[in-house]
Amino acid sequence: MLELQSLVQNFYAESIKLTSATFASAMTNLLPGLTFLIAILFRLENLMLNTIAGKAKVMGTIMGICGAMILTFYKGSEILTSSAGLNILECNKPHHQSFLGPVLAIVSCLFAAFSFNIQKLLSDNYPYPYSSTALICVFGAIQSVVYALTFDRDWSHWKLEFNISLLVPLYAGLVASVVVICIMSWCFQVKSPLFVAVFNPLMPIIVAIASKLLLDEKLYLGSIIGSVIIVCGLYLVLWGKAKDTTRGPHAEGTDMTLCRPLCR
Template structure:
């Protein structure tokens, strides 16, 4: 009996870890929203996020995986650069661009397309077999079609707002930039936000594929994660310096900005990237990506509790 229970726990270990990862990533989106209200540049926050993640992970790689240096090849370095580009510079920046013209719940809902994009890319690269005549293949096909349909509903249909529960709490009301944030949410171009979110989904799907391949060539969880964070921090910082030359945006104090940077860096990138690298090596990119929609559940609950965001019929159906 005890042996069977241990086997079940062992098989469920990856699932439990991915549930924790999605909860942590939902926290990142919440801090993104709070940082926007605080007036912080999102591009600066993303650059800081990977800088802090690098500071957290790199020492662990040196301590626990010293032998990884001998296995570091130029191929792995190139994969790390691409991983940092799509998962660090492009994906998050496209997502926050979408977040700026939509709501946190909506932008997160569009990330449901990440598993579809990952599946299509994996099938093209022959990392995933469709097997249309099998039950598993049919489930993948119908899941893809349903996800695309849900994203289209989210994009073009809003419907009546629903008030499932109300705490009458909106912590962003106390921020000096609340009016601007609300105005953007009210008049933002939903189609533009959807296109940005789709581009973000594609970037993250490519990141899943590249990072999984890097894990095959370089099976060192901490070192692979550190390589990703190092390249992501460099690329994101260069992009931010080019597009945002207001040096006062880089100033941090003992305030919400620092808390946002620490959480998104240490937890949102440091911890989650290590855990996802481990899961990608064990179960592959498609299995890891199918947990993305869970972030929507966490964000919708938190958003309705502390941001007073309303769920619409279109959001729920989508």
């Protein structure tokens, strides 16, 4: 199950190819809700709707998803009309959405939600983020090679030149995989899967800023409204987690939970 991250990235990349980056980014907003539901099934989270903390976590998760959806699908009036971006791409190819693209995006989010919860269980029993990250990357690399050889046997496509086709794999491997998984593994030791997943709706905000700076895309009022709702939902979930009084085997916020990696 350590190679779920590889499936997440492969399915997500294929979804972008079949649809668009905007659509695939919007679909990832399902991740906090799916992670919360799976965490409840794994008994890593308690719903506790009879408490203020439980209601805050549920409402914050819903607000984060709704805010990200508004940011992605609602444009409104254009805010910044001046051209301040670099536009590193010479042209933008039109994307044709197919039925398979949305399905792959949903499957990618589902695998990511399972991966978050499994990494939480792994960190509870093996609290060593660096070695666990190495294991995840090794199994993911093996799976990715099998995946690539299965769907693309043209060896000319494996040739990398010193351009964006080389920089993208390096960034995805070193930053998006090694650094991100290592940081998430550490977060899983002291927090819960929902705590990690709830930050995912911040991605459309970063995408909007990066698209303006690098691709010279337009910034609309919907981006600002969605960003505000996302931040409000995020802090509502964090407040609920801080007020969570659960003392189960996976409870967080206690001294033993924070000290456990140091005591082993």
